[in-house]
Amino acid sequence: MDRSEKLRQRARELLEKGEVVMVIGSGPPSDSGISPVLFATTPEQAENLTASTSCAQNLANYLLKVRDRGKVAVVARGCDARSITVLLQENQLKRENLYILGIGCEGIVENGRKSVACAVCRHPNPLxxxxxxxxPAAVAEPDPEVSRADxxxxxxxxxxxxxxxxxxxxxxxxxxxxxxxxxNCYCPVCFVDASMPQLVGRTHNLSDNMVYHIIRALHMAGRCVxxxxxxxxxxxxxxxxxxxxxxxxxVRERFGGDAGTDLSQPPALTVFKPDDPQEFIR
Amino acid sequence: MKHRLITRKQLNELLDRLAQEVCLYAPVRDKTGTSWAEIRRADEACLDEVNTVEPAKGFVFPRCEVLLRFDPQGNPVEPEPPPQQVVFGIRPCDARGIAFLVKFYTQEGRTDPYVRARREKTTLIGVACTRTAPTCFCLGVGGSPQGSEGLDLLLVELGEELLAEPVTEKGERLVADLPPAEEKHLTAAEEQRKKVEAEISLRIDTRKLQELLPGLYDTPLWQTLALTCVNCGACTFLCPTCHCFDVTDETVRGRTVRCRVWDSCQFALYSRHASGHNPRHDPASRYRNRIMDKFYYTVEQAGMVSCVGCGRCIISCPAGIDIRQTVGTVQNSKCKLKNEK
Structure with missing residues (x-):
């Protein structure tokens, strides 16, 4: 039985037995080459699930949308599972409301090439x-082109x-x-959408674009998977x-570890440790 | 107006001359495909891609339109008038997008002076499609790979020569000195049109949608459809017909400008009232609005479906949502409802 068939079988069983109310996974690809996310709430709908890793989305994103519906099963690659871990650490999801169907990931292919994030992936398997x-998938050698560019x-x-x-x-x-x-970008009101007071201008200009991207990058430090x-x-x-x-x-060099790889360790920037490197504070 | 024939050499000479006289814009190669940029020489233009990443709507409806300016003393300063510009290489779907914007914004009793002024100062030279992408569906919404709606001049590539079809006086003036096209050129263009149209299979029954959509406002279908949507604004910002804006004041180094900037109905902030109430509070109602607007509201408001089938929303959707499938689901769902009755 191939992986997709096994996934469909398990999804059907989970839904039939009422163990979960929904299975979130990847559907067949559309004309743009992207596999849209599939939400199966009946065993019949689960027939369209695929275990292909071509879904460009991080499926953990959708768990936030349906978190008030009860127990949900989700197909998770390494990165999806790491995001779930961050969301669990930040009390955005309840572990008992999740059923994680792990799959080893060969990487997302876009326009015939491995997505740049996947080309240097260190955690293809869910933790x-x-x-x-x-x-499980083998950890591939990082693409030397990306390392060289860095x-x-x-x-x-x-x-x-x-x-x-x-x-x-x-x-x-x-x-x-x-x-x-x-x-992991789930604030109910993003700082760019704040209007009283308005923090970021709404015209198209470099300065405001910078503010958005730099603040977002800092908000994601230690949390981005x-x-x-x-x-x-x-x-x-x-x-x-x-x-x-x-x-x-x-984050790795200063505080150690990759985001979402250890449920017991809170994200690096949410804790203070006396031995944190802080030579920049003088 | 007569069809003319223009050689590649003559076209390049025409563009080189235009670049000297006015702002000439064309698709140019960049790392993601092609994008609109001002060019100085004809050979900078690149027509290799099926279409540009971003649509051409900015030429009449820019992302940021300065409405008012104030100097540091608070005195109003008239904004500069829009420049004379020529846009070369616009595809028929995008030209239809501009036709829609102009139609929508220049209606009896509610004409937008900014869009009108920009369109008056713009000459649109279209180039017909010789191939399609799997996401193209202009035919399905009443367009054509050789459509001339919204253009001033349409060019159809026929090897080393191009068939020039003037659509307006402006377009006619550009090619008035050229020899008329012969019957064989018209036949060749017609054959090319048929060939390219054969690549586009999808049809959307827009009239049927128009009848169906009002009755579908409250169906739970939207909740299901919107589940996949992440509520970003990629589809609306890249749509050639999406025309919503917000007005914002900004002060930089003592100089204040009041600008009209693009907005997106997919953002929660778009419909939030000052009181905090939001009539489109959930993602499903925002998703519904986009479909309703394209295939129903704008038909009522401007007599035209506001989807030109360029496929950019399909290409740009990070969630892989295909508007053709959405429309298909909507159409079929009503059929079921009818059968049940």
Whole structure:
């Protein structure tokens, strides 16, 4: 039995027995090549589930939408499960209301190429799950091209980095797709939407684009699981993963660990430890 | 107006000349495909892609339209008038989008002076589609890969030559000196149209939708459909016909501007009242609004479906939502309701 068939079978069983009210997974791909998220509430609907890892979405995002409906099963790759972990750590979800169907991920393919987030993925397999469907995936060697580009970025002067950052973010149309697809970006009112007082201007300009992206990056520090959903969602192709990787690297080097890999450890920036590096405070 | 024939060389000369005289915009290559930019020379234009990532609506309805300006002493300063501009390489679907915007914003008794002024100063040179993307469905909503609606001049590529179809006086003036096209050129263009149209299979019965949608306002269907939607504004910002705006005042270094900026009905903030009440408080009502608006409200308001089938909302949707499927589901759901009665 192939993995998709096994997934469908388990989804059917869970729904038939009433163990869950819904199974969230990936459906067959649409014309844009993206597999839309599938919400199965009946065993018949579960027939369209696929265990393909081509769903560009982080499925944890949808758990927030249905968290008041009861127990929900979710198909989770490594990154989905890491986001779930962050949401559990932040008390946004209840573990007993989740049934995690883990799958090993071979990476999301976009336009014939592995998504840049997946090209350097260190955690293709879920670290928390209720059951694994199929075999775990092997951790692939990171794409040397991405590592090389990151190393080059590090060599740039602050002025050059600022210039490149400006050129990249100037193209942002502020559709907020990056924010909306991010499971760990769940504030009821985002600072950009605050209107009394208004914190960020609404015209299209670099300064406000910068404010949005830099504050978002800082809010995500230690919480971003580098799933790349925002990068794939951007309709104008802004290289958001470059910033995410950089922020994650800083967190890793200073505080240790990757976001969402250890349920018992709260996200790095939510705790203070006496031995935290703080040489920048003088 | 007579069809003319223009060679590639003549076209390049025309564009080079226009670039000297006015602001000339065309699709240019960038890392994600092609985008609209001002060009100085004809060879900077790139027509290799089926369409640009962003639509051309900004030429008549810019993302940020300055309505008023104040100097640091608080005296009003007249905003600059819009520039004379020529847009080359616009596809028929996007031209129809502009036709919609102009129609919507220049109605009897409620004409928008900004959109009208920009359209008057703009010359639109369209280039017909020679191929399609799987997401194209202009035919399904009344358009065509060789449609000329909204354009001043339509060009149809026929190898080394192009068939030029003037649509307005403005377009006619650009090609008045060129030789008339022969019957064989018209036939070749017609064959090309048939070939490209054959690639687009989908049809949407927009008239039927118009009848169905008012009765579907309260169906639970929207809740189901909207579950996938993440409520970002990618579809609306990339839509050639989405026309909503917000007005905002900004002060930078003592200079205040009042701007009209694009807004999106997919954002909660869009419909939130000053009291805090939000009539479209949940994602489903915002999702419904987008579909209702495209296929029902704007038909009532401006006599035109506000979807031109460019497929950008399908391409840009991070959740993989396909408006054709949504429309299909909506149509079928009502059929079921009818049968049940």
């Amino acid at each position: 928390i799950y209720d059951e694994m469907i199929g075999e 190393a080059e970025w590090e060599q740039l002067s602050p002025d050059e980095r600022w210039e490149r950052l400006s050129a990249e973010l100037d193209r942002c149309i502020r559709c907020y797709a990056c924010r909306q697809v991010c499971p 580098e799933c790349g959903a925002c990068h794939r969602a951007c309709p104008v192709g802004i290289d958001l993963m470059r910033f995410n990787r950089r922020v994650a690297k800083t």
